Amino acid sequence: MAVLLVTLLISAVRGAVEMELSPECRQFLYMATPPSGLEHKSLQFICQRYNKKPRYVTLYNTVDHVPIYSAYTFKRSDGEKCVDVPWMYEPQLSTSSDTGEMQPFPRGYIHMNFEDAQAVLEDYTNAIFYERGALNPDEHQADPDDKAATYTLTNVVPLVREFSDEVWNEQEHVIRKRLNNYCRGTAHVVTGITTSGKMIRRNNINRVAVPTYIWSAYCCVDYDHNAPYDERYKFPSFAHYGLNDKENNQVLEMSIQKLEEFLKKTTFVDKNFQIFVDDCIPPSSK
Template sequence: MKGWLYLLLCLPLARPGVVQDFNHVERCKDSLYMGTPPRGYLNHVYKKICQRLQDRPRYVTLYDPRRRMPVYSAYTFKKSDGEKSVDQPWMYEPQLASGLGSSNMEPFSPSSSSRMLLDSQATLEDFADVVQYERGHLNPDQHQADPVDKAATYALTNVVPQIREFNMGPWAQHEDRIRQRLNNYCRGTAYVVTGTTTAGNMIRRNNNDRVGIPEYVWTAYCCTDFDRNAPYLERYRFPTFGAYGLNDRVNNAVVEVPLKTLEKFLKGRMDVDKNFQIFYNDCIPDEM
């Protein structure tokens, strides 16, 4: 009897996917600076996802099941050459559809069309006839190095509809700028959070609202162990800096700003309280 009780107590740690919190390594705690997610979100319908592939935690996503879009993804940056994967299968999160589903993301297949799946998250069909939008990663595969980590970024729970001109222009350029900066000047672990704001616009299919369209896409990184001898124009952007861009065809330049400036900008555009904070202690190490 005691053995069965022990197994039951351990079960939540063994099968994370959709989780109550991120306070354990198996619940993607290591994807977050100081193991702490962004705080201050007021919407209690959001789902916390520990994105897993091949039975290993890969990154964190806070997901809005009503708009079928991620609110943010949080991950650790891995030094990479910036090469983008090709022919990766798109995947979905089984536990959003059913608590009995696998804790690993799974590739879409002809059988991946149950009502529970359609109700709980975006599907490939939602993006099929919207040529003006790209599937924009929040955790981009160019910020990962391991092939499985790169593959794990191809989950529809990690992408939002981005206007093609924004996705392939200013946003892609910024992702590569950050990749080069962290490659060159971050000596330790770099933690990244990339998220969205919405203004209520949706992709519609069969006269139904299906997927939320971001108004802005934003991002911030935290790297406390960095090269103090880096050129000033790079050094002053450590240990943390942020950016945001308008998801549109025009006026879509990505603006880099200090972390507190980004948080102030977002407070007026998201359902958060006055204590909204992207990184624990604003990415200031306790010893500083």
């Protein structure tokens, strides 16, 4: 009983930043299980909460100040962008707080302790070659609060403008239309990055890691089996990645297994790395 009480107290204090994800946050993960084979002392789970509800899950690197991935459930939408939402931060990453929710950036001076564990708006002010690219994009959500919750810097990575505007945003449209049209049940999506040491610097200090590649995968086991073949073979799961650069940045689509093989060669995942349990092969199909 004492151990249980201590566990509950720790969970209450921890708020949105969690070493082990709570059941209400695991709803955004296929089979309630996060990607395996990603472990490092600088990585922390964030249950992204907004307006009193959990919205999605992020694995955040508190040293490089970027999300490693965000995991969310796709909501059928018309792709409309959210407007007039302030950029937010995660209070729980840096300080004890009485809220477990993301908050709008405060005006004025930000205490150094705040900047130690996450990116701040000033990090992007003079980074003229980059845009803030959301791993969970607002156009993959429908509810206004779900859309608003994507506007936190803990869900954002610096993307090269040409790649973001001309390539990656278009791929987000492609996936939205595909899942809108052919996914009948819940689609779980994980979108992440690889890094190789390139950083945005501010005041001669490394602040935010610049992704080398950005990748994404979805899992929808309940889909339209009468869909045209050129779409049907991309279910129940499919994946893609692109090089975050001005050139040679076309998006490559592939199976989950091929993406995992690629990531094992290009980032710090271990040999057991798996994005979805059993690569999104439902138990009934085995």
